[in-house]
Amino acid sequence: MKDMPITGIRGVGPRKAGLLKEIGIETMADLYDFFPRNYLDRRTVKNIGTLVEGEQATVVGKVRSVVRQGGRYAKARLKVELFDKTGALEIVWFRGVSYFFNAFRQGDAFCVSGKVGYFGQRPQMQHPEFERLDLEGGESPHNGILPVYSSSESLKSSGLGPRGMRGVIKQAFSDIPPQFNENLSEGIISQHDLLPINKAYRMIHFPSSPEMLDRALYRFKWSELFFAQLFFALRRAAIRADRSAVRFQRSGNFTAALYGMLPYSMTEAQKNAVREIYRDLKSGIRMNRLLQGDVGSGKTLVAMFAMTLAADNGLQSAFMAPTEILAFQHYMVMQKFAEPLGLQVGFLAGRQQKKERREVLEDLQTGHLNILVGTHAVIEEAVRFDNLGLAVIDEQHRFGVMQRKALLDKAENPHILLMTATPIPRTLSMGVFGDLDVTIIDQLPRGRKNVITRCCRESDKSEVFDFLRSEIARGRQAYIVYPLVEESEKMDLKAAKESFCQLRETLQGVRMGLIHGQMSSREKEQVMESFRFGKLDLLVGTTVIEVGVDVPNATLMVIEHAERFGLAQLHQLRGRVGRGEHQSYCFLVHTKLGTDASERLSAMENIGDGFKLSEIDAALRGVGNVLGKEQSGMVSGLKIADIVKDYDIMRSARNAAFEIVDRDPQLQDHRNEMIREYYIKHYHGKHTLADIG
Numbered sequence: 001m002k003d004m005p006i007t008g009i010r011g012v013g014p015r016k017a018g019l020l021k022e023i024g025i026e027t028m029a030d031l032y033d034f035f036p037r038n039y040l041d042r043r044t045v046k047n048i049g050t051l052v053e054g055e056q057a058t059v060v061g062k063v064r065s066v067v068r069q070g071g072r073y074a075k076a077r078l079k080v081e082l083f084d085k086t087g088a089l090e091i092v093w094f095r096g097v098s099y100f101f102n103a104f105r106q107g108d109a110f111c112v113s114g115k116v117g118y119f120g121q122r123p124q125m126q127h128p129e130f131e132r133l134d135l136e137g138g139e140s141p142h143n144g145i146l147p148v149y150s151s152s153e154s155l156k157s158s159g160l161g162p163r164g165m166r167g168v169i170k171q172a173f174s175d176i177p178p179q180f181n182e183n184l185s186e187g188i189i190s191q192h193d194l195l196p197i198n199k200a201y202r203m204i205h206f207p208s209s210p211e212m213l214d215r216a217l218y219r220f221k222w223s224e225l226f227f228a229q230l231f232f233a234l235r236r237a238a239i240r241a242d243r244s245a246v247r248f249q250r251s252g253n254f255t256a257a258l259y260g261m262l263p264y265s266m267t268e269a270q271k272n273a274v275r276e277i278y279r280d281l282k283s284g285i286r287m288n289r290l291l292q293g294d295v296g297s298g299k300t301l302v303a304m305f306a307m308t309l310a311a312d313n314g315l316q317s318a319f320m321a322p323t324e325i326l327a328f329q330h331y332m333v334m335q336k337f338a339e340p341l342g343l344q345v346g347f348l349a350g351r352q353q354k355k356e357r358r359e360v361l362e363d364l365q366t367g368h369l370n371i372l373v374g375t376h377a378v379i380e381e382a383v384r385f386d387n388l389g390l391a392v393i394d395e396q397h398r399f400g401v402m403q404r405k406a407l408l409d410k411a412e413n414p415h416i417l418l419m420t421a422t423p424i425p426r427t428l429s430m431g432v433f434g435d436l437d438v439t440i441i442d443q444l445p446r447g448r449k450n451v452i453t454r455c456c457r458e459s460d461k462s463e464v465f466d467f468l469r470s471e472i473a474r475g476r477q478a479y480i481v482y483p484l485v486e487e488s489e490k491m492d493l494k495a496a497k498e499s500f501c502q503l504r505e506t507l508q509g510v511r512m513g514l515i516h517g518q519m520s521s522r523e524k525e526q527v528m529e530s531f532r533f534g535k536l537d538l539l540v541g542t543t544v545i546e547v548g549v550d551v552p553n554a555t556l557m558v559i560e561h562a563e564r565f566g567l568a569q570l571h572q573l574r575g576r577v578g579r580g581e582h583q584s585y586c587f588l589v590h591t592k593l594g595t596d597a598s599e600r601l602s603a604m605e606n607i608g609d610g611f612k613l614s615e616i617d618a619a620l621r622g623v624g625n626v627l628g629k630e631q632s633g634m635v636s637g638l639k640i641a642d643i644v645k646d647y648d649i650m651r652s653a654r655n656a657a658f659e660i661v662d663r664d665p666q667l668q669d670h671r672n673e674m675i676r677e678y679y680i681k682h683y684h685g686k687h688t689l690a691d692i693g
C-alpha cells in the first residue's frame with residue numbers, strides 16, 4: 001500500500017504526479033513522510049490591532065482591497081489591505097507584482113507571516129509569507145493548527161502550494177487510512193512516553209492540539225536519533241565483541257622509566273587520558289579511542305605512554321601523521337624519550353633514500369624497531385611489522401577511511417588510538433563520534449599563559465614590526481603566516497613570496513626563512529629545522545605551519561589577511577605560540593571586514609579555549625560545515641532532529657539504544673524484532689567515521 005504511486009489519490013493526475021516527483025514524492029510512503037515545514041497555530045496568531053513594530057508575527061484576515069501602482073515608468077508595487085475585527089494591515093510587494101496581484105482577491109481570507117513595520121500610523125508587512133485559507137471549510141488557525149508544507153514556484157502555480165499540498169495529503173490519509181509499521185518496541189514506547197507510530201503520523205500532519213503536535217515531533221525526533229545511536233551502539237559492540245586484540249598485561253620498566261624521566265609534571269588531564277588508555281589496553285577488548293585535545297595540550301606525550309606500554313608487552317606501535325613536517329617532528333620527540341629507555345624508533349616517509357628505507361623495513365620486520373613513525377608511507381604494501389599491537393593516527397580526519405583501514409590491516413587486531421587537535425563542540429561529540437570512546441584533554445600544562453590576541457589593520461603594521469623586533473631582541477622567535485587557498489593558490493603564493501622579499505628590506509638583521517607547500521619535503525624540513533634550533537628568528541610561510549608545529553621558544557604569531565581564515569584555522573595557527581613558559585602574542589592583521597569575519601576575529605580576541613571557539617564556529621557556519629563532509633555523516637542524514645537543539649532527546653535515545661545493545665548485542669530478543677527489522681532496512685551496510693576496524 002505504501003509503495004503505491006500517488007496517482008492513486010483522488011485529484012492527483014499525471015501532471016501533478018510529475019510535479020511532485022520533482023520534489024522527491026513518488027509513492028504514498030514518500031507523501032506520508034513529507035512532513036510540514038512549519039505550523040501556524042493559535043499560539044502565534046495575533047490580532048492586527050496588537051501588532052508591535054519590529055516583531056515577527058502571523059495574522060489572519062480578509063482582503064479589503066488590492067491596488068496595483070506604478071508600472072511602465074514608475075516602479076511597480078502592489079498594496080493589499082487585510083483586516084480583522086481589530087484593525088487593518090497593509091501588505092506591500094515590490095517584486096513579482098503581477099503574480100501576487102492574481103493571488104489576492106477581495107473577500108478572500110489569508111494568513112500572513114512577516115516582520116511588522118509601521119508606515120505612518122498603520123502596520124505594514126513587506127513581502128510576507130502568505131496562505132489563502134478556506135475559512136468556511138474549517139481552515140483556520142483559530143480552530144486548530146495548520147500545517148504548512150514546503151512548495152516551489154512551479155508547484156504553487158499548478159495548485160500545489162502549501163494549501164494544495166494540504167489537500168493532497170488529507171486525501172491520502174482519508175482515501176484508505178494508512179497503517180504504519182511500528183518500529184519501536186512496546187517497552188520503549190511506554191518507558192519514554194512516546195506516541196505510537198500511527199498516531200504520531202496523524203498528529204504530525206493534522207495536529208489536534210499544540211500539545212499533540214509537540215508529542216508527535218518528539219516521537220519522530222526520538223526515533224530518528226534512537227536508530228542513529230543504535231547504529232553506533234551496534235558498531236561499538238561488534239568491535240568490543242572481538243576479543244582477539246592482544247591484552248597488554250602489564251606496565252613494566254619502560255613505562256616506569258618514561259615517567260621518571262619527564263622534565264615536567266603531567267597535567268591531570270594527561271594523567272587521566274593515560275589512565276583511560278591503559279585501562280582499555282589491559283582489558284583484552286580492542287581499544288577504539290579518540291583523543292581530542294586543544295592545541296598544545298600535550299597529546300604527543302599521552303601517545304608516547306601508550307606506545308611505551310606496548311613495548312613493555314613486547315609489541316610494536318605505529319604512529320601515522322598527515323604531513324612529513326609533523327611526522328618528522330613527532331619522530332624527533334619520540335626519539336628523545338625513547339633513546340634513554342633503550343627503545344628503537346624508526347621513521348618512514350616518501351622522501352627517504354632507498355638504503356635508509358630498506359634498513360627501516362628490515363628492522364621493523366625483524367622486530368628490532370619498537371615504534372615506527374611516519375606519514376602514509378607506513379601503510380605501503382612493503383611495510384611489514386613483526387608484531388604490531390597499537391596503531392596511533394594523528395589528525396585522524398585528514399586520512400581517508402581506506403588509509404586508516406590499511407594501517408590496521410598491518411596486524412591481526414591492533415588497538416586503535418585516534419588523535420585530533422581540532423576540537424568539536426562537546427555536544428556534537430555524541431552524534432559524530434558515537435561509537436568511539438572519547439577522551440578529552442581540556443587542560444593546558446601548568447604555567448601556560450593565554451596568548452594575548454589583538455586585531456589590527458594594515459596601517460598598524462609598523463607597530464607590529466616594532467614589537468616583532470623587540471621580541472626577537474629578547475631571544476624569542478616569530479611566525480608570519482599568509483593565507484593560501486586552493487582557488488587562488490598561485491596568486492596567494494606569489495603574494496607570500498613577494499611579501500617575504502619586502503620583509504627582508506623592512507626587517508633587516510632579522511634571520512628569516514620562507515616555507516610553503518611547493519617546496520620539496522627536504523627543503524621544508526631544512527627550514528623547519530633551522531627554525532626549531534634557533535638558527536632563524538622569523539618563519540614566514542603559508543598554512544603549512546598550521547597544525548602540530550611545536551617550537552616552544554616562538555612567542556609571536558602574525559596572521560596576514562586574517563579575515564580570510566576560518567575560526568578553527570585561526571585557532572590552530574595561534575596554537576603555534578604559547579607553547580612554552582613565555583608570554584605569547586597573536587596579531588590578526590586584516591583589511592576589510594564583513595560581519596562574519598568581524599565576529600570571528602572578535603571571538604579570537606576574547607576566547608582562548610578551542611572547545612568554546614568551536615561552538616561559536618558551529619553557530620556562525622552551521623554544524624555541517626564545521627564538521628566537514630566525512631565527519632558530518634550522521635548529522636547530514638537527520639531529517640527531523642537537530643543535533644544541537646535536540647541534544648537532550650539524543651541523550652535519552654542514546655541511553656536507550658546502548659542499554660538495549662548491552663543486553664542484546666545482536667538484537668535477537670523477540671521484543672527487539674521491530675527495531676531489528678527497521679534497522680536492517682535503513683542502516684545496514686552504512687559506515688561511520690570509526691568504522692575502520
Ligand SMILES: Nc1ncnc2c1ncn2[C@@H]1O[C@H](COP(=O)(O)OP(=O)(O)OP(=O)(O)O)[C@@H](O)[C@H]1O
Binds near residue numbers: 297299300547
Ligand atoms: N605536562 C606538561 N608540562 C609542560 N609542558 C608539556 C607538558 N606536556 C607537554 N608539554 C609540552 O607542550 C608542548 C605541546 O605538546 P604537544 O606537541 O604534545 O601538543 P599537542 O597536544 O600535540 O598540540 P598541537 O595539537 O597543537 O600540536 C610540547 O612542547 C611539549 O613538550
